[in-house]
Amino acid sequence: MNHQTYDPHPDLESIVKCYWTLEVPDGSQAPKQRILPDGCIEMCFILGDDIKRFTSETEFTLQPKAFIIGQITAPYFVQPTGYVNSFAVRFYPYGFANFIQTPIKDLADKDTPLSQIFQSDVVSILIKEVENASSIQERIAAVEKFLLDLLASSSIQDEILKSTTDALYNTQGKASIHSILKEELSKRRKLERSFSKSVGISPKQLGRVIRLQAALKLMLNPKGQTLTQIAYESEYYDQAHFIKDFKDFTGVNPKEYLSDDQMMLSSVLYSKD
Numbered sequence: 001m002n003h004q005t006y007d008p009h010p011d012l013e014s015i016v017k018c019y020w021t022l023e024v025p026d027g028s029q030a031p032k033q034r035i036l037p038d039g040c041i042e043m044c045f046i047l048g049d050d051i052k053r054f055t056s057e058t059e060f061t062l063q064p065k066a067f068i069i070g071q072i073t074a075p076y077f078v079q080p081t082g083y084v085n086s087f088a089v090r091f092y093p094y095g096f097a098n099f100i101q102t103p104i105k106d107l108a109d110k111d112t113p114l115s116q117i118f119q120s121d122v123v124s125i126l127i128k129e130v131e132n133a134s135s136i137q138e139r140i141a142a143v144e145k146f147l148l149d150l151l152a153s154s155s156i157q158d159e160i161l162k163s164t165t166d167a168l169y170n171t172q173g174k175a176s177i178h179s180i181l182k183e184e185l186s187k188r189r190k191l192e193r194s195f196s197k198s199v200g201i202s203p204k205q206l207g208r209v210i211r212l213q214a215a216l217k218l219m220l221n222p223k224g225q226t227l228t229q230i231a232y233e234s235e236y237y238d239q240a241h242f243i244k245d246f247k248d249f250t251g252v253n254p255k256e257y258l259s260d261d262q263m264m265l266s267s268v269l270y271s272k273d
Contacts, residue, residue: 006136009144014162015095016147019140021087023048027080036216037072037249039209041096041107041200043114043143044069045130048085053078053111066114066127068096070107071200075251087130087139089147093206094161097198099150104200122146161194164203173211174235177203211235212249215242219254227254 002023008016017040024030032054045066052060054077063078071093097104100117114123129142167180177188195203215234218225225233231242246254 004136006140009148012144012147012151015092015098015151017090017092017095019087019089019136019143021136022084023086024080024084026082027084028082030080032077032079034075034077034251035072036075036212037209038213039071039093039201039206041071041091041093041104042069043067043089043091043096044111045087045127046085047087047131049080049082051078051080051084051086061111063111064113066123066130067111068107068114068117069111070109071104073109073201073205075249076109087136089143093165093199093201099147103197105196108200118150161191161198164191164195165199165206168203168207168210172214172234173207173209175207177207208245209249212245215246219258230254 002021004021006019006021007013008019028049043066044063046063050062053063054060060079102117114126126142126146130139133139133142164177164180167175177191191203195201195206199206201209211234215230218230218233227242228239231239234242236242236245243253246252246257250257
């Protein structure tokens with residue numbers, strides 16, 4: 001399994017968190033993989049064989065070849081049918097809202113084809129450029145041109161939304177919304193509305209997801225900290241609170257996560273940005 005990340009163009013770095021690639025020579029025998037909430041929205045291109053997204057224990061749909069993965073509010077399962085070759089753009093929580101008029105919450109918990117969001121002729125050109133690119137640099141250049149063209153005709157989200165999200169990331173989800181807003185508490189209701197429209201989840205929910213992601217990285221760190229140490233460092237009230245939050249977002253407890261072969265993909269994706 002080969003997973004790589006790449007930095008965005010300076011003109012996009014406040015909106016795009018990174019680009020990433022995933023390649024597995026033959027994933028057809030891999031077990032289902034659990035995908036977890038991470039607070040981000042992604043534009044994904046399936047360049048290899050089809051990937052199943054399960055809607056129940058036995059039923060599934062095939063993911064589109066080019067699509068948006070909206071905010072994930074509950075874990076779900078995917079499974080490759082063969083060769084895995086994926087390329088994706090990972091947006092900051094507020095980032096993708098800069099490019100569309102559709103409320104972000106309408107994209108939550110589903111895969112939406114790019115052709116349903118943007119002009120189909122423009123999407124067709126983008127998909128061909130991504131598929132025919134001879135290198136990852138060409139692939140990134142095609143996507144960045146597409147995004148920069150869109151950005152030139154859209155408006156940037158308000159500063160309070162960006163500063164709140166940045167504060168949550170900088171504190172690994174530990175800061176409360178009260179402490180972030182400080183003297184701007186009167187703007188809390190506006191912030192909630194902005195998050196609903198542009199992020200798709202509440203600021204409190206995003207903080208919980210970011211803190212969980214930070215805890216996951218500690219769990220995957222070779223230093224081998226105990227769950228009690230991780231709970232303390234992540235500023236949960238206690239280990240019980242950490243385990244409850246963990247299970248809410250992953251569907252399993254921390255010990256099960258570390259030994260579950262359905263977590264191989266998430267361990268790779270979430271061990272680094």
